[in-house]
Amino acid sequence: MQQRNVRIDAASFRRLRKSVFDLLTGPPALAFVPAFSLAAFWFGGEGALLIVAALVPVFYLASGGFGPGLQSMRGHATNSNGLLTRTALEARCGEVFDACCEAGLLSCMHIVEIDNFSEVIDRYGQSAGDAVLQRMGDRLSGAMREGDFIGHIGEARFAVCVSPVRQLSLELCIQQASRLQSAVEEPVSIDGTVIYASVCIGFCQHARAPVRTSADWLRAAGIALRQAQARGPSSIRAFSEQMYTEAQTRRALHEDVVAALDSGEIAAWFQPQISTDTGKLSGFEALARWTHPVRGVIPPAEFLPAIEAAGLIERLAEVMMHNSFRALKTWDAAGVEVPQIGVNFTGSELSNPRLLEKIEWELDRFELTPDRLAVEVLETVVSGAPDDVVTKNINALGAIGCRIDLDDFGTGNASIASIRRFSVSRIKIDRSFVMKADRDQEQQRMISAILTMAERLKVETLAEGVETVGEHVLLAQLGCDHVQGFGIARPMPFDQTIDWIHAHNAKLRDVLQILQSRQK
Secondary structure (H helix, E strand, C coil), X not given: CHXXXXXXXXXXXXXXXXXHHXXXXXXXXXXXXXXXXXXXXXXXXXXXXXXXXXXXXXXXXHCCCCCHHHHXXXXXXXXXXXXXXXXXXXXXXXXXXXXXXXXXXXXXXXXXXXXXXXXXXXXXXXXXXXXXXXXXXXXXXXXXXXXXXXXEEECCEEEEEXXXXXXXXXXXXXXXXHHHHHHHCCCEEECCEEECCCEEEEEEEHHHCCCCCHHHHHHHHHHHHHHHXXXXXXXEEECCHHHHHHHHHHHHHHHHHHHHHHHCCEEEEEEEEEECCCCCEEEEEEEEEEEECCCEEECHHHHHHHHHHCCCHHHHHHHHHHHHHHHHHHHHHHCCCCCCEEEEECHHHHCCCCHHHHHHHHXXXXXXCXXXXXXXXXXXXXXXXXXXXXXXXXXXXXXXXXXXXXXXXXXXXXXXXXXXXXXXXXXXXXXXXXXXXXXXXXXXHHHHHHHHHHXXXXXXXXXXXXXXXXXXXHHHHHCCCEECCCCCCCCECHHHHHHHHHHHHHXXXXXXXXXXXXXX
């Protein structure tokens, strides 16, 4: 209640200030001109009268006099499309927001953005892109009610504010968004070329603005738009409190991620990989984990976008590689056998012309042979890699002796030729094929086909996402070489790995002794 009173008081002060300004600069101020002139003549004579007569019109014009029309044009400027500029739109939003708060009315802010507008420009040219924007603005204007207003607030982004009304439910706002979307998604014909463009829309009702100011209202609609864009083209999303909380969390992660990389909060955790033939440990996969001092362990899906946005992907790769090589040296010193470690490399990392030099330097620094490193590459990276730096790096790493693992196999479009072209050592069968494979015959047939292909190509196989004993047994029976997943062990920090290895080897010895005793 106190916050609402502060908002009303602030709005009342702005209204009072505007009224005084209008009084001094509007037509009513002309009534004081004779009094000013008489006072100037009385105290300063004819010279002062002439000065006042010359300066009063200049002051009046400079302050925006001669009616509200000129003031309105200046305060609500338009751009080349005839739509409000961002500054003018923000000012109008403030007026609508205050009016809603004072009179108990309702409004809604819609933000509309053309999907993949850069592709439209790349394909049809800048002039066609400008024409599409003009047409979109006209259509949005045509779909609005009297009293609504629209602004062009980004390259391909528009904001539509609904005039205050007494009834405006969530369903009505969704209908408004759908009407706007239908209007602008009609094909655009330019010089005989038909251009199809889709739009995403995010909207926020006035009463749902998180901090209850006009700036936060506009910002909330932008958050809803980003959520809509994350769902794909032609999506519509309404702002919710959860979105605001998530946005605040992401903002905090963006601010903390740089320090987290430098302080060691973001480090490699290790998930074991087991041979189905012997049961022995065949390696580990290094996975990035952030141990936040307040939030605990943060999964990669939450912090990797922050790292990418901060341009720190290569820095993360360096941290992961350093952690992995240091772990190998420590395992060797402890007398435990870990044949190799898998490190994920993204397309941007593989595009680094100095990647080979960097990896060779790190291997030499830790006195490790290249075969101890398994370079894990997503199938989508391999399938989309032309004969460029990515291809050269993968082949060069294979040539020096590093193992090449094709990750998430079955989810992309890698061909058999691609597997041979990149000298892939092992394919990692995606968990979507492994899930419930012990109960689903269709899954079993898919896995069998992949394993048969790998056997003919003389490529090793590893199944990811193994979570049950049944899945583990089935994969071993079908001939999969290695398994990895929660059913074997979850990713763990380095200081837990040696104990896990000892415990696993002890279980293997117990099983071997049982088998030997049965044979006797």
